[in-house]
Amino acid sequence: MNTPERSVELDCRGMLCPLPVIELAKRHTEVPVGELVVVLADDVAARTDIPAWCRMRGQEFVGEDGPGRYVVRRLS
Amino acid sequence: MGIPTGYLDSASSEPLHPAARETLLAALERGYADPRRLHGRGRDARLLLDNARAVVAECLEVRPDEVAFTASGTDAVHRGLLGIRRGDGPVAYGAVEHSSVVHAARWAGPEPVVLPADRLGRVSVGDTDGASVVALQHANHEVGTVQHAPDVDVPLFVDACASMGRLPLPERWDALAGSAHKWGGPAGVGVLLLRKRTRWIDPFPEAGFPNVPGALAAAAALQAVVADRAEVNARQHALVDRIRVAAAAIPDVEVVGDPDDRLPHLVTFSCLYVDGEAIVTELDKRGYGVASGSACTASTLTPSHVLEAMGVLTHGNLRVSLTRDTTEAEVDGFLGVLPDVVRDLRAQVGL
Numbered sequence: 121m122n123t124p125e126r127s128v129e130l131d132c133r134g135m136l137c138p139l140p141v142i143e144l145a146k147r148h149t150e151v152p153v154g155e156l157v158v159v160l161a162d163d164v165a166a167r168t169d170i171p172a173w174c175r176m177r178g179q180e181f182v183g184e185d186g187p188g189r190y191v192v193r194r195l196s
Numbered sequence: 197m198g199i200p201t202g203y204l205d206s207a208s209s210e211p212l213h214p215a216a217r218e219t220l221l222a223a224l225e226r227g228y229a230d231p232r233r234l235h236g237r238g239r240d241a242r243l244l245l246d247n248a249r250a251v252v253a254e255c256l257e258v259r260p261d262e263v264a265f266t267a268s269g270t271d272a273v274h275r276g277l278l279g280i281r282r283g284d285g286p287v288a289y290g291a292v293e294h295s296s297v298v299h300a301a302r303w304a305g306p307e308p309v310v311l312p313a314d315r316l317g318r319v320s321v322g323d324t325d326g327a328s329v330v331a332l333q334h335a336n337h338e339v340g341t342v343q344h345a346p347d348v349d350v351p352l353f354v355d356a357c358a359s360m361g362r363l364p365l366p367e368r369w370d371a372l373a374g375s376a377h378k379w380g381g382p383a384g385v386g387v388l389l390l391r392k393r394t395r396w397i398d399p400f401p402e403a404g405f406p407n408v409p410g411a412l413a414a415a416a417a418l419q420a421v422v423a424d425r426a427e428v429n430a431r432q433h434a435l436v437d438r439i440r441v442a443a444a445a446i447p448d449v450e451v452v453g454d455p456d457d458r459l460p461h462l463v464t465f466s467c468l469y470v471d472g473e474a475i476v477t478e479l480d481k482r483g484y485g486v487a488s489g490s491a492c493t494a495s496t497l498t499p500s501h502v503l504e505a506m507g508v509l510t511h512g513n514l515r516v517s518l519t520r521d522t523t524e525a526e527v528d529g530f531l532g533v534l535p536d537v538v539r540d541l542r543a544q545v546g547l
Binding site for chain 1: 448450466468469470471490491492498499503504507508509510511512545546547
């Protein structure tokens with residue numbers, strides 16, 4: 121997947137849960153509504169917790185477009 | 197014997213029931229001999245063991261010759277699940293099964309078939325053709341959701357460790373496992389039910405020396421728990437409802453598991469942005485003992501596979517489970533400190 125220019129990439133590799141989700145919560149507002157945030161995380165819990173965060177916070181989980189590369193669309 | 201207040205982890209282990217304690221002490225005096233021996237002391241031990249079997253059978257509404265005691269609930273799962281396989285096909289099991297089922301399924305050889313669960317933890321069994329056995333728990337040990345086994349043309353193993361004594365057994369099973377310390381019996385006693393006419397071959401050739409006093413104490417506790425369960429279940433169900441409502445009222449907390457079709461005594465919820473180990477430690481400091489399925493609280497550093505399979509938040513997870521003596525005041529006390537603990541931990545990470 122090509123990430124549009126206005127996306128932001130959060131490198132959370134080496135962080136343990138819940139730090140990648142905390143980082144996502146704090147920094148997803150750096151992109152305009154409708155744009156993408158990419159989270160790089162090697163903590164196994166991210167695979168479940170990033171989609172769960174999206175569901176709980178009304179954001180869109182676009183998918184995992186590579187191992188440990190989670191794409192989220194800001195909806196609000 | 198008083199149970200310290202604030203112990204909210206009966207799903208890991210229920211405090212010993214007073215009925216079990218009395219029976220255990222008496223049986224330790226009388227039940228030390230080998231029940232397989234032909235002498236008087238051996239016959240004494242055999243009598244106690246048969247008595248334990250008869251009581252358990254009556255409590256569970258099965259035949260005495262369908263009841264066996266094992267060294268633990270895990271042991272009952274392993275022997276039951278692996279002993280009723282028909283053919284060499286893989287084991288099919290629900291994605292939210294206890295890890296003892298998952299491990300046994302892997303030992304069986306062929307790559308197991310994992311049956312998916314939905315957001316509430318309900319497993320859809322679907323196509324099981326080719327499987328040598330289907331394992332479907334009665335009720336989930338982490339989230340409480342009750343499963344309903346469909347008609348499958350494959351031997352059915354039911355892990356009832358979380359529900360035995362609390363709920364009547366499900367109708368369908370060929371082998372079924374229970375664990376005494378989950379209902380207030382002593383640890384180190386499992387129950388394995390094998391349905392009459394089920395073909396069962398013990399996967400491990402030796403069972404070891406039988407724990408006669410433990411079996412008798414487990415039976416005594418089961419009898420007491422079954423006698424009281426209508427009243428206890430109703431009280432626990434209402435208290436858990438109260439916890440579910442109060443937890444869900446905290447911002448960004450997800451209460452999981454089936455809200456109605458569930459075990460009476462336990463509830464699980466997850467708090468966004470909260471570290472599982474930190475919240476367990478903070479609650480312990482305030483006198484409340486709860487469990488967590490979060491990765492940081494596990495020896496493996498991996499999150500609960502149950503929560504993963506349901507697709508619910510795994511961090512900041514708490515499992516709260518009531519003992520038979522948990523009072524309304526204890527629950528209110530816990531609910532009184534919980535929102536502040538969550539808020540403080542979030543404040544520490546700037547959220």
